[in-house]
Amino acid sequence: MAFNKRVKIKTILDESPVGKEVTLMGWVRTKRSNKNVSFIALNDGSTITNYQIVADPTIISEDILKKCATGACLKVTGTVVESQGAGQASELNAISIQVLGEADPEKYPLQPKRHSLEFLREIAHLRMRTNTFSAVFRVRHALAFAVNKYFNDKGFFYIHTPIITASDAEGAGETFKVTTLDLKNPPLTKDGDIDYREDFFEREANLTVSGQLEGELAAMALSEIYTFGPTFRAENSNTARHLAEFWMIEPEMAFYDAEDNQDLAEDFLKYIIQYALDNCGSDLEFLDKRLAEEEKGKPQDQRSEMGLVEKLKFVAENEFVRLTYTEAIDILRNSKPNKKKKFAYLIDEWGADLQSEHERYLVEKHFKKPVILTDYPKEIKSFYMRQNDDGKTVAAMDILFPGIGEIVGGSQREERLDVLTQRMEEMNIPQDEMWWYLDTRRFGATPHAGFGLGFERMVLFVTGMSNIRDVIAFPRTPGNAEF
Amino acid sequence: MAFNKRVKIKTILDESPVGKEVTLMGWVRTKRSNKNVSFIALNDGSTITNYQIVADPTIISEDILKKCATGACLKVTGTVVESQGAGQASELNAISIQVLGEADPEKYPLQPKRHSLEFLREIAHLRMRTNTFSAVFRVRHALAFAVNKYFNDKGFFYIHTPIITASDAEGAGETFKVTTLDLKNPPLTKDGDIDYREDFFEREANLTVSGQLEGELAAMALSEIYTFGPTFRAENSNTARHLAEFWMIEPEMAFYDAEDNQDLAEDFLKYIIQYALDNCGSDLEFLDKRLAEEEKGKPQDQRSEMGLVEKLKFVAENEFVRLTYTEAIDILRNSKPNKKKKFAYLIDEWGADLQSEHERYLVEKHFKKPVILTDYPKEIKSFYMRQNDDGKTVAAMDILFPGIGEIVGGSQREERLDVLTQRMEEMNIPQDEMWWYLDTRRFGATPHAGFGLGFERMVLFVTGMSNIRDVIAFPRTPGNAEF
Numbered sequence: 001m002a003f004n005k006r007v008k009i010k011t012i013l014d015e016s017p018v019g020k021e022v023t024l025m026g027w028v029r030t031k032r033s034n035k036n037v038s039f040i041a042l043n044d045g046s047t048i049t050n051y052q053i054v055a056d057p058t059i060i061s062e063d064i065l066k067k068c069a070t071g072a073c074l075k076v077t078g079t080v081v082e083s084q085g086a087g088q089a090s091e092l093n094a095i096s097i098q099v100l101g102e103a104d105p106e107k108y109p110l111q112p113k114r115h116s117l118e119f120l121r122e123i124a125h126l127r128m129r130t131n132t133f134s135a136v137f138r139v140r141h142a143l144a145f146a147v148n149k150y151f152n153d154k155g156f157f158y159i160h161t162p163i164i165t166a167s168d169a170e171g172a173g174e175t176f177k178v179t180t181l182d183l184k185n186p187p188l189t190k191d192g193d194i195d196y197r198e199d200f201f202e203r204e205a206n207l208t209v210s211g212q213l214e215g216e217l218a219a220m221a222l223s224e225i226y227t228f229g230p231t232f233r234a235e236n237s238n239t240a241r242h243l244a245e246f247w248m249i250e251p252e253m254a255f256y257d258a259e260d261n262q263d264l265a266e267d268f269l270k271y272i273i274q275y276a277l278d279n280c281g282s283d284l285e286f287l288d289k290r291l292a293e294e295e296k297g298k299p300q301d302q303r304s305e306m307g308l309v310e311k312l313k314f315v316a317e318n319e320f321v322r323l324t325y326t327e328a329i330d331i332l333r334n335s336k337p338n339k340k341k342k343f344a345y346l347i348d349e350w351g352a353d354l355q356s357e358h359e360r361y362l363v364e365k366h367f368k369k370p371v372i373l374t375d376y377p378k379e380i381k382s383f384y385m386r387q388n389d390d391g392k393t394v395a396a397m398d399i400l401f402p403g404i405g406e407i408v409g410g411s412q413r414e415e416r417l418d419v420l421t422q423r424m425e426e427m428n429i430p431q432d433e434m435w436w437y438l439d440t441r442r443f444g445a446t447p448h449a450g451f452g453l454g455f456e457r458m459v460l461f462v463t464g465m466s467n468i469r470d471v472i473a474f475p476r477t478p479g480n481a482e483f
Numbered sequence: 484m485a486f487n488k489r490v491k492i493k494t495i496l497d498e499s500p501v502g503k504e505v506t507l508m509g510w511v512r513t514k515r516s517n518k519n520v521s522f523i524a525l526n527d528g529s530t531i532t533n534y535q536i537v538a539d540p541t542i543i544s545e546d547i548l549k550k551c552a553t554g555a556c557l558k559v560t561g562t563v564v565e566s567q568g569a570g571q572a573s574e575l576n577a578i579s580i581q582v583l584g585e586a587d588p589e590k591y592p593l594q595p596k597r598h599s600l601e602f603l604r605e606i607a608h609l610r611m612r613t614n615t616f617s618a619v620f621r622v623r624h625a626l627a628f629a630v631n632k633y634f635n636d637k638g639f640f641y642i643h644t645p646i647i648t649a650s651d652a653e654g655a656g657e658t659f660k661v662t663t664l665d666l667k668n669p670p671l672t673k674d675g676d677i678d679y680r681e682d683f684f685e686r687e688a689n690l691t692v693s694g695q696l697e698g699e700l701a702a703m704a705l706s707e708i709y710t711f712g713p714t715f716r717a718e719n720s721n722t723a724r725h726l727a728e729f730w731m732i733e734p735e736m737a738f739y740d741a742e743d744n745q746d747l748a749e750d751f752l753k754y755i756i757q758y759a760l761d762n763c764g765s766d767l768e769f770l771d772k773r774l775a776e777e778e779k780g781k782p783q784d785q786r787s788e789m790g791l792v793e794k795l796k797f798v799a800e801n802e803f804v805r806l807t808y809t810e811a812i813d814i815l816r817n818s819k820p821n822k823k824k825k826f827a828y829l830i831d832e833w834g835a836d837l838q839s840e841h842e843r844y845l846v847e848k849h850f851k852k853p854v855i856l857t858d859y860p861k862e863i864k865s866f867y868m869r870q871n872d873d874g875k876t877v878a879a880m881d882i883l884f885p886g887i888g889e890i891v892g893g894s895q896r897e898e899r900l901d902v903l904t905q906r907m908e909e910m911n912i913p914q915d916e917m918w919w920y921l922d923t924r925r926f927g928a929t930p931h932a933g934f935g936l937g938f939e940r941m942v943l944f945v946t947g948m949s950n951i952r953d954v955i956a957f958p959r960t961p962g963n964a965e966f
Binding site for chain 2: 003006028046075102134137145155164176177179184192200205214218229230234236255443472479
């Protein structure tokens with residue numbers, strides 16, 4: 001008595017089996033009726049396209065048809081026939097309709113009209129039933145699969161690095177604490193500090209900010225690995241670019257230098273974008289139109305020069321620009337907005353950290369292409385990045401995308417024990433806690449490199465959405481942990 | 484000046500390009516020398532098989548050869564020649580060897596001898612460099628990829644459900660708290676309770692124990708989805724089967740009933756096991772031998788009847804047994820160990836919860852096959868499981884595997900709002916907090932079902948390892964959050 005004898009709408013659209021009797025199940029998007037016929041647009045989430053159900057009131061009772069309101073869930077059996085109208089090849093002449101679950105039009109929040117993205121965020125449990133969000137999450141799925149496929153095909157191994165960690169080398173205090181202590185009455189040491197020896201892990205623990213350090217350990221055994229997991233920042237920033245919980249992809253490769261790292265990152269980014277282009281046609285087409293519509297509301301000078309699909313193709317098909325931080329500083333120093341003092345942070349001296357406005361200038365105005373910026377001053381980068389021979393810069397890279405800014409950050413790692421420990425000392429990184437990290441420099445060290453891609457930023461780029469809360473199912477931000 | 488011009492050992496083994504000059508990079512596993520020649524077994528993690536480097540001391544200096552100790556990292560350029568010895572088709576005549584990183588034999592913990600799994604757990608940052616662990620983590624990768632491929636090919640969408648949640652419907656108190664409050668000096672309400680309005684999420688938050696409830700929300704829009712992410716239990720159990728942090732796969736499908744759910748779960752489990760058989764040949768062969776070796780140390784009656792690969796083939800190729808809880812109770816009540824009072828928990832009455840000893844009896848002694856147990860008494864199962872017409876049982880299923888016990892737990896979900904809320908009331912589940920979950924029963928409800936697979940238990944089964952801490956890179960257990 002299996003129930004699932006339906007055919008997916010995506011399959012029906014692909015195959016158009018005219019003359020065949022099939023059963024569809026899905027949710028009503030809209031219904032139009034006159035006294036001779038009802039047209040029901042049914043969607044089952046398998047594709048953005050609704051399938052048209054044609055219901056003859058002499059066959060389907062008025063009582064049933066009344067219940068086929070927006071949001072109701074139906075089981076429809078009927079015959080596939082060639083479509084009379086334009087737009088799709090076939091439609092279904094209903095023989096029977098069973099209402100699996102009603103949706104009271106007085107109470108159901110999703111009515112067939114435009115809802116604001118802000119409103120839909122409040123009902124994140126239902127928003128995947130809209131065209132926009134179902135498209136976003138299908139694209140997100142395709143991108144995630146592309147990530148796994150890319151690395152699998154290249155012989156990389158997926159490593160699940162720990163979510164709960166005791167090391168805070170990178171966290172700089174912006175981590176979430178993880179505890180089972182009674183917060184109202186925590187155990188104290190005789191000095192009056194929290195006695196973490198009584199906690200679950202018998203030490204202070206927090207949520208990971210990156211799997212990189214553990215990823216390096218795995219790369220020193222399996223050569224090429226990647227992580228794909230959640231990471232966390234307890235940063236109190238309420239912006240369209242920040243989440244407290246987000247997914248990161250962090251490949252780490254033994255035997256790669258900085259240039260190998262750049263080559264891999266560029267190839268990887270192009271691959272997953274091309275994969276979306278090849279596998280998400282109808283969703284991207286819809287999102288392209290959505291974005292174009294949205295841009296109409298913006299002043300001319302803030303609109304994108306390219307449409308969404310055009311932009312994706314452009315990035316997939318063109319070489320990224322590669323230049324050093326030093327070269328970028330020269331360009332920025334001599335740029336119009338710098339000379340006319342339009343930048344909020346004027347670029348004056350070598351060593352300045354680049355702000356989002358500078359990154360955007362380089363990518364969107366100067367080069368009009370994705371940019372790989374390399375060899376940053378060591379002072380503004382992490383302790384584990386490999387020092388260049390100039391003694392001033394490190395073999396870092398940031399990849400900057402139009403409209404997104406930094407989408408990838410990476411580096412060749414410092415594999416020389418003496419250079420690494422000296423840098424850790426200078427930066428007050430505790431070496432005791434990191435004995436295991438240093439061991440990989442003590443035993444069988446090798447040049448190696450890696451990078452991190454913020455997955456949601458990639459989904460943002462590919463879907464053309466503008467708020468990062470709209471590309472993850474249930475966003476976590478300050479004050480928000482609903483659902 | 485890209486560095487990564489090497490060929491992977493897996494590729495060399497597959498292609499044996501005799502006569503070609505190639506560069507390999509990897510770590511020394513062993514070295515045997517006499518005065519005419521040194522043989523170095525090199526491994527780069529791409530495969531379990533070492534590649535033999537033949538070094539002529541008239542070509543490679545004594546000084547270099549001395550540094551080629553176990554654990555050292557080498558870059559070797561040489562000519563591929565047909566192998567003189569047995570075991571592999573080709574080997575490399577070294578033209579030059581560069582020692583990328585040494586490993587002092589006095590200090591390097593991994594020497595070419597058998598180390599205990601317990602010792603290796605202490606050095607989890609290095610254990611992936613051993614045969615056993617590199618095999619385990621390559622198999623783990625293959626299984627993870629198989630999971631994604633299976634669902635992608637079937638049109639399921641991967642959903643990242645939240646890691647930090649405010650709902651504790653399933654947690655029953657065994658959750659980790661997530662906070663940014665100052666534990667030493669937390670803000671208090673005027674009643675003296677912790678004032679969570681001051682915390683990052685402005686409410687109490689914890690680590691998820693399951694993505695199911697959020698997965699259901701997505702299935703009510705996209706039809707067929709799955710999650711694959713970390714889940715957490717703050718359970719103080721130090722066993723070979725429990726982790727505080729583990730990865731779960733949770734598919735959730737609209738339009739599936741209990742039988743559809745069972746069919747999918749069985750098909751899925753067989754697929755990923757077959758995928759490992761097809762893609763991890765040499766690793767499984769090694770793990771098969773390792774297990775056979777380990778079993779030799781056990782008393783005769785505790786040894787497995789089948790070898791590892793034999794067992795995997797058996798599971799992939801044979802139908803699982805399906806029976807109801809009620810039928811299982813009958814079998815158990817009349818079983819020899821029950822009559823002879825050998826069970827620690829004797830089966831007397833319908834309604835008893837099954838213990839591991841009962842599950843193992845059914846799977847390992849009675850049926851000698853994986854078992855799908857269905858239709859459990861509602862009292863021993865979760866609130867969201869669909870009630871059967873008998874009023875006593877729910878449409879639950881547990882899948883039991885030999886040597887593992889429960890590997891999958893699932894059910895058809897209760898889609899009837901009135902039945903669900905009545906059950907929540909009986910079980911004291913707060914309905915206010917779960918408004919979003921109940922909404923999916925208010926609007927467009929439909930029969931649906933899903934299940935959860937503990938990923939590490941599957942890796943345990945496929946690799947034949949016996950402790951779950953040996954199948955995740957950096958295990959988290961009470962008192963352990965190192966690395």
